[in-house]
Amino acid sequence: MTSAVTEETWNEFHSVVNMTSRELGDWLRTQAADENTEQPPPHAGHETGRRVLAILAKRPGDLTEADAEVMQEVIDTVRAQRKPELEPEAGDGPWRHALMDIGHDPLKPPSESTT
Structure with a gap:
């Protein structure tokens, strides 16, 4: 670790980012697409989600202070909106989608979490 x-x-x-890089990238591109335009992949989706995607592509030794801040922001957000045990939990669509924008699918079983 750095x-x-x-x-x-x-x-x-x-632990809290339970979507794979591929799942998150696909989700961000889907969320950024609408009937009029689709943003190119580097600009698709929620900004924090794009930063999470970049962190997932890094080795621990390559992480920066800015990465650490994003990581802590994601941890705090998911923990604030989820029960500590992080068991799969249904919720309304916007709530789930907001968590998925930062790499956490609340309906994904913990045993499937890989990055």
Whole structure:
């Protein structure tokens, strides 16, 4: 680990971000598309989601302080909106979609979480 990201933050981030890079990228592109336009992949979707996607592509030693801040923001957001055990939970569409924008699908079983 780098001094920017502790092992605890790394592990917790990968616990709450339960969508794979591919799933998150596909989701962000889908969310950015509408009937008039589709943004190119580097600009598709929620900004934090794009940053999460970039973090998922990095090795721990390549993470920066900015990455650590995004990781903690995602951890705090998911923990604030979910029960501590992170068991699959249905909710309204906008709530689920907002969590998916940052890499957490509340309906995905914990055993499937891989990045």
